[in-house]
Amino acid sequence: MRTAAPIAALLLAFGVAGLVIAILGKSPVAAFHVYVIGSLSDAWAIQELMVKAAPLIMIAIGLSYCFRANLWNIGAEGQFVIGGLFGGWLAITFHGSDWTYVWPIMLLVGAVAGACYALIPAFLKVRFGANEILTSLMLVNIGQLFLDYMVRGQLRDPRGMNFPQSVAFDPSATLPTIWGSDRVHLGFIFALVAVVLTMIVGGRSIFGYRLRLTGDAPKAAQFAGFSSKTTTLLAFAISGSLAGLAGVCEVSGQIGQLQPTISPGYGFTAVTVAFLGRLHPVGIVLSGLVLALVMIGGENAQIMLKLPLDLTTAFQGLLLLFVLSADAVVSYQFRFVMGGRRR
Amino acid sequence: MSARVGDRDGAVPDLPLVELRGISKKYGDLLANDGIDLAIRKGEIHALLGENGAGKSTLVKILYGIVGPSDGEILWEGRPVVMTTPVKARALGIGMVFQHFSLFDDLSVAENIAVALGKDWSLQAVRSEIGKISANYGLALEPERKVWTLSAGERQRIEIVRCLLQNPKILILDEPTSVLTPQEAERLFETLERLAADGCAILFISHRLEEVRRICRHATILRLGRVVATLDPRGSSAKDIAAMMVGSEVGDIASRKHEPAGEILHVRDLELAPETIHEKALQRISLKVRGGEIVGIAGVAGNGQSEFFSALSGERLSQRDMVVIGGEHCGDVGIAARRTLGGAFVPEERLGHAAAPNYPLSDNTLISHHTAGDIVRNGFILKEAAEKLSQQIIQQFDVRVPRPDPEARTLSGGNLQKFVIGREIISKPKLLIVDQPTWGVDAGAAQMIRQALVNLAAEGSAILVISQDLDELFEIADRIAVIHDGRLSVALPTAEWTREAIGLEMMGVGQKDLFDAA
Numbered sequence: 031m032r033t034a035a036p037i038a039a040l041l042l043a044f045g046v047a048g049l050v051i052a053i054l055g056k057s058p059v060a061a062f063h064v065y066v067i068g069s070l071s072d073a074w075a076i077q078e079l080m081v082k083a084a085p086l087i088m089i090a091i092g093l094s095y096c097f098r099a100n101l102w103n104i105g106a107e108g109q110f111v112i113g114g115l116f117g118g119w120l121a122i123t124f125h126g127s128d129w130t131y132v133w134p135i136m137l138l139v140g141a142v143a144g145a146c147y148a149l150i151p152a153f154l155k156v157r158f159g160a161n162e163i164l165t166s167l168m169l170v171n172i173g174q175l176f177l178d179y180m181v182r183g184q185l186r187d188p189r190g191m192n193f194p195q196s197v198a199f200d201p202s203a204t205l206p207t208i209w210g211s212d213r214v215h216l217g218f219i220f221a222l223v224a225v226v227l228t229m230i231v232g233g234r235s236i237f238g239y240r241l242r243l244t245g246d247a248p249k250a251a252q253f254a255g256f257s258s259k260t261t262t263l264l265a266f267a268i269s270g271s272l273a274g275l276a277g278v279c280e281v282s283g284q285i286g287q288l289q290p291t292i293s294p295g296y297g298f299t300a301v302t303v304a305f306l307g308r309l310h311p312v313g314i315v316l317s318g319l320v321l322a323l324v325m326i327g328g329e330n331a332q333i334m335l336k337l338p339l340d341l342t343t344a345f346q347g348l349l350l351l352f353v354l355s356a357d358a359v360v361s362y363q364f365r366f367v368m369g370g371r372r373r
Numbered sequence: 374m375s376a377r378v379g380d381r382d383g384a385v386p387d388l389p390l391v392e393l394r395g396i397s398k399k400y401g402d403l404l405a406n407d408g409i410d411l412a413i414r415k416g417e418i419h420a421l422l423g424e425n426g427a428g429k430s431t432l433v434k435i436l437y438g439i440v441g442p443s444d445g446e447i448l449w450e451g452r453p454v455v456m457t458t459p460v461k462a463r464a465l466g467i468g469m470v471f472q473h474f475s476l477f478d479d480l481s482v483a484e485n486i487a488v489a490l491g492k493d494w495s496l497q498a499v500r501s502e503i504g505k506i507s508a509n510y511g512l513a514l515e516p517e518r519k520v521w522t523l524s525a526g527e528r529q530r531i532e533i534v535r536c537l538l539q540n541p542k543i544l545i546l547d548e549p550t551s552v553l554t555p556q557e558a559e560r561l562f563e564t565l566e567r568l569a570a571d572g573c574a575i576l577f578i579s580h581r582l583e584e585v586r587r588i589c590r591h592a593t594i595l596r597l598g599r600v601v602a603t604l605d606p607r608g609s610s611a612k613d614i615a616a617m618m619v620g621s622e623v624g625d626i627a628s629r630k631h632e633p634a635g636e637i638l639h640v641r642d643l644e645l646a647p648e649t650i651h652e653k654a655l656q657r658i659s660l661k662v663r664g665g666e667i668v669g670i671a672g673v674a675g676n677g678q679s680e681f682f683s684a685l686s687g688e689r690l691s692q693r694d695m696v697v698i699g700g701e702h703c704g705d706v707g708i709a710a711r712r713t714l715g716g717a718f719v720p721e722e723r724l725g726h727a728a729a730p731n732y733p734l735s736d737n738t739l740i741s742h743h744t745a746g747d748i749v750r751n752g753f754i755l756k757e758a759a760e761k762l763s764q765q766i767i768q769q770f771d772v773r774v775p776r777p778d779p780e781a782r783t784l785s786g787g788n789l790q791k792f793v794i795g796r797e798i799i800s801k802p803k804l805l806i807v808d809q810p811t812w813g814v815d816a817g818a819a820q821m822i823r824q825a826l827v828n829l830a831a832e833g834s835a836i837l838v839i840s841q842d843l844d845e846l847f848e849i850a851d852r853i854a855v856i857h858d859g860r861l862s863v864a865l866p867t868a869e870w871t872r873e874a875i876g877l878e879m880m881g882v883g884q885k886d887l888f889d890a891a
Contacts, residue, residue: 234753236743239736247729252688253720254740255709 035360036306036313039352040320047345056335064334065327077213079322081284084218085110085276085293087318089300091224092272094232094309096265100245103266105151105166106273107297108173113144113274114281115177118288121203121281122185122196132203137278144274145267147173152266156259162266170297178290185288196288205283215283217276222315224272229311241265273297294325295343302350321346388451390415390543390574391436391467396445398431405431407598408445413543413591418565418575420585420606423595424618424815425786429578432595433545436576437469438462468536472547474528476520483516486535499538506534510564521651524675526552533564543574550584554673555843555876562588580618580816581844582611596620619816626823626848633851634664637715637804637835638685639697643704645684653677653859655684660854660861662835664803667826668864669850670839673879677859678839679721682808685837686718687711699803709744715803717741719794721812721839723786727793730782734774735763737781738796745800762799770795771821787818794822798829805829806837811845823849843872857881 048058069075089106096103117140124132151165178194187197205215232238244251244261252258281292303321307313328342389412398406406428413419423429434440436447438456446453449465456462459469476485487499500516507514512530520528529552536544544565550558565575565588579585585592585606592606594617602617638661645655655677662668672678683689685696687708695704698714708718718741724730728737738759743749748758760778767774770791775783784792790811797805810826811819827849830836839856840846846853847867854864855878862878877883 234756236739236749236752236754239739239743239754243729243732243740246731247725249722249726250729250740253686253708253718253726254743255687255707255712257707 033308035356036308036317036353039349039356040306042352043345043349046348047341050341050344051337054337056337061331061335061337064331066323068330068334069323069326074213075326077211078326079319080214080218082325083318083322084214084221085280085296086300086303086322087315088217088221088224088276088279089273089297090303090307090314090318091221091228091311092269093300093304094228094307094311094314095241096269097304097309098232098238098245099241099261099265100248101152101155101262101265102163103148103151103166103269104163104301105148105169105173105297106269106300107293107295108166108170109144109147109270109273110277110280110293110297111170111173111177112147112277113140113270114277114292115173115180115288116140116143116274117278118196118199118281119180119185121199122288124203125197125200127202130202132200133205133282136203136282137205137275140278140281141271141275144277145271147274148266148270149263152263156262174291177288177292181288181290187287194290198287199282203282204286205279207283215279217279217283220275220279221318225311225315232311237264273300299325299346302346302353305350305353321349389413389448390417390450392448393432393436394446394448396432396435396442396447398428398435398440399443404598406435406442409595409598409600411593411600413574413576415542415574416569416572417591418569418577418589420589420592421576421578421595422580422582422585422592422606422614422618424580424817425813426597426815427595427618428598429595430547431598433469433547433576433578436462437467437545463539463541466540466542467545468539468541468543469545470529470532470536470547470549472549472551474532476528476531478521479519481517481519482514482523482531485520485531486538489535490538502538503534506537510537510560510567512560512564524552524673526554526557526673526675529553533561537568541573543576544568545576545578547578548580549577550579550581551841552674554879555872556880557673557876558584582606582614583844585614586611594618615816626820626827628827633666634833636661637664637699638662638806638837640685641695641697643681643684643691643695645680645689645691647680648689653680655680655859658856658859658861660837660864662804662837664833664835665830666851667830667836667838667849669846669853669867670837670856670861671843671846671853671875671879672839672841672856674841676856676879678808678856680859681856681861682718682720682806682839685806686716686720712741712744717797717800717802717805719797719805719807719810721808723789723793724782728781728789731780733763733778733780734767734792735760735778737792738762738766741796742800766792766795766799769799770825785815787814790814791818791822794825798825801829801832802834804835804837806839808839809842810838810840811842819845843875847872855879855883 051058051061069079089110093103093106117136120136120139121132147169150169151162154160154165155162181196182194185196187195205217207215208219240256240261243254244256244258248258276296281288285292299321303314303317306317324342324345328339331337332339391413393409393411396406396409409432421429435442438459438461447456483496483500483503486503487494487496490499503514503516506512512534514530514534529549549561553561569575577589590605590607592604593600594602596618606614640658640660643655643658647654653676658681684691687706687710691704693702693705698711698716701714703711703714720726739748739754742762748755748762763778766772772788772792781789794807794810810822823845826836826838838846838850850867852864852866853870855862855875857879858881
């Protein structure tokens, strides 16, 4: 039943989207073809899929640490951006230098930056009881605007003809690609490593137990001696570091420079990925691929069928709604009472 | 038989006021009630006795209209009725005081009562009636107090007054004295006797035999959903009645001979400020518990027991010198460190606090054993070791399980409690602190648990038992202290206490100046 719920949600979301597409006057079948089949049609398309899926998977894995413990990190988008910003900053600082391996340090810096940025809402929660949903969400705006500010100002390429972008990164500051591909960079491997590590930690370690217990029975977690404050800080730090790492990978491997925006909403889509994958590492890989497919499909559909890109965003929203509702329907028994006696 | 509308001031009718005939209730495969016959007359105080799980609550829910029976009928004043809802039951004149209260925490006493009474009552009328009944029956209540500020005993009074305001013909009380001091219980009995004299029948659900024998002249004993006896409780000994409830002899606790050894727990002027408005401040609590002895903490719920437990377990931190375990000052360290010092703890709430409801028992062993080193190594859980430990506990403490490694919430209260206590005892702790060891636990399991505590003490451990059950404390404790309003009395040897004296201390009006001497 529990695995059926996400699949049912997915089908339902597709169904509703199909309905909307029909109302817009296009053929749902043609749309399905473009969204799904077209995105898997050739090797190049598969590569695109992996490129888009990697950050989704990495961020969602990080989010699963928080969500398991009932900590609602909704600011992964901001942590992604900050990670990319600080990693990129390092690249710009070392631009033109002799170092061959700038990118490993960039990755480290990005991860640490993401972790620190995530520790802000964590600290506010631990110290003041501030709701982490609100604080982490608000920090997204701050992060994005800070990036924008830096790219237009201090980090702008002086020879870039006043365009708001940084210098293109040196090869030493560019994440290498893998498997002879032009597009798929190491970020994908890192994502898989994160998945494997999380499978080990989540299932068998006392830390994974601690996270689960904190989410499922907080008083018991306290009784077990797991300080909820420490748990909060650790979970957010891990989540932020993975989001920040994803940010650096994107900036270094995919974009190759800093721009005013560096994320098509990965941090938010990752929330859906995490829940669709039921917070389980393997599930997250699958749902990451599904949502990457949807994102690419949306771009293609816009070009080929003139379907608005907003439809993709709406679809993702619907999907999250259905996934969470499916959980409720599966876990509880609904009974409609017409008044009178209950048996 | 001609039906006669029951009248309150006429001659005593030969008809029972309410009669249950052949009542059965099936929940899937479980037969909660099996062909039960019960008759109660006007002005009768009737006890419904049975262990947890015997079917008492189900029967009463049927009578009160909360659930419908699978079979059988209810006769009210001679006429068959169908209790569709509690509204109908109340309209007939049935009032019920539940064990678990249905009160709105954010509203005041008067508002909670008014909510149940309907439109003809104005809030002002409710307030004055509350005042009258309070005075009349000794059920002290302040109409304007918000319910969340009240203790369990005070909340129960609201429930009782709420019923009384509707002039019931029969009043059902579910385990009413579990939250009362002996004196308060005595007042309740006087109230009930007065009500009965006025013609109101009382159905009194309890497992406390002495109380039942004090005020009831009729008792129906249920076991596994069936009536096993209907008798006058005064005509039988408590032991015989207990045997009928359990179905076999309930043994006495085998006492042990020992000499108390060195001091293991030393609480010194413990002070703890409340974290929320719902909590009680602890003020200068001092206590010593030696190896081999059992010290009991008596008190009405809501006087600081949970806060005291948290301060001792390390879930709440105080100051370094305030708690000393095995000679180590540990008031400022958490529960994991205190476990390493040899402390073991069992909180009041089994599901959610002592154990995670949705986790299997093997996972639940981790909660207190993950620091011990036997089932966790290098940060990784040794699953087989945890399962083995869980099986050991299940066997040693007679935990009845539906499957080899069931989820905690699938166990009955008594069995889960045996597991939770067994989980601590199995590591032979130097110090064991238990909060409400047998709350909501059937007689057999309760006896087993108390024996386990006594045995542990005989092996040299120091045991602190916080309990609202005075009988329990008198049975197993060597010394008893009373907690009231966040302060602890001196712990006197059990032999020096009388129930009356303890009751007075529990209410804070003791004659001995025991709270300052500590």
